[in-house]
Amino acid sequence: MTEQAEPEPTRVELRRDGPIVVRGPVTFDDGSGPIAVERLALCRCGRSSDAPRCDGSHKGSDFRADGVVPPRKPGRP
16 A cells, blocks of 8 residues: 655745735635635736736736735734
8 A cells, every 4th residue: 555645735925026826735716616726826916807816917017015924913813
């Protein structure tokens, strides 16, 4: 019997001036039904024609985001 490798943990990364990138096993439902994916880029600029997925519309635009998660305020989840 062969051993199954442990799946990679799911990671979320904020790209500087770009999307939120999710890597690892995740189930995503955009309204047409759930699908299992290993990588997903989510729009942060609000310009994607494939929202909530990123279609690269942020490139060449004035969208700016530093890629750092802001600290939580005390008392907020």
